[in-house]
Amino acid sequence: MHNVHVITHPLVQHKLTLMRRKDASTNSFRRLLGELSTLMAYEVTRDMPLQDIEIETPLETMTAKVIDGKKLVLVSILRAGxxxxxxMLNVVPGARVGHIGLYRDPQTLQPVEYYFKMPSGMHERDVIVVDPMLATGNSAAAAVQRIRDMRPRSLKFVCLLAAPEGIATMQQAHPEVPIYTAAIDRELDAHGYILPGLGDAGDRIFGTK
Known part of the structure; x- marks a missing residue:
């Protein structure tokens, strides 16, 4: 699939398997997600721009490379994002954070927006949108469109699991936005859940089911 990056690192795949197990506790699911997202962040930020600064080592002055973390915005699609x-913030603690609240109408499976808050100066920033599940792709496509309207410098979408249907929706709406995921699962069921999947990510993160 064009512009889709599956992160196959053994540690990512191992932790994803542990998260899929139905007997994984809320605590272990949440901990594993944090560890896995840190690992995925290394791949997603691989092409972040660097700049040269002058520093003092214990022995001499030198020119060295750093990232400008303040130019990065992590956008969470609430609530599971x-x-x-x-x-991700473990890797780039200086990043700004935006939030977009969307819920999926259970009848139409279409997204309904209820919250939107972004940092200022988005046209100067690189944006990474995060949501554990790319299922129908409707919420992801709507969120990406809202952010694209702010004309950021660059834009990526990161998820834990993706369904072929969700990838198709995203690529039809936003073919230029790269998708990063740990796995592409088989299909969606009649209710829009990913199969074999791992259940409802939000419920498993927050223990609400």
Whole structure:
């Protein structure tokens, strides 16, 4: 699939398998998601721009490379996207954070927006949108469109699991936005859940079911 990156690192795949197990506790699911998102962040930020600064080592002055973390925005699609944030922020603690609240109408499976808050100066920033599940793709596509309207410098979408249907929806709406995921599962069921999947990520993160 064009512009889809599956992160196959053994540690990512191992932790994903542990998260899929139905007997994984809320505590272990949340911890594993944090660890996995940290690992995925290394791949997602691989092409972040660097700049040269002058520093003093214990022995001499030198020119060295750093990232400008303040130019990065992590955007969480509420509520499950918040499970990704801590792990990503472990890698880039200076990143700004935006939130977009969307829920899926159970009848139409279409997204309904109820909250939107972003940092200022988005046109100067690189944006990574995070949501554990790319199922129908409707919420992801709507969120990406809202952010694209703010004309960020670059835009990526990161999820834990993706369904072929969700990837198709995203690529039809936003073919230029790269998708990063740990796995592409088989299909969606009649209710829009990913199969074999791992259940409802939000419920498993927050223990609400």
């Amino acid at each position: 918040n499970g990704f944030l801590d792990g």
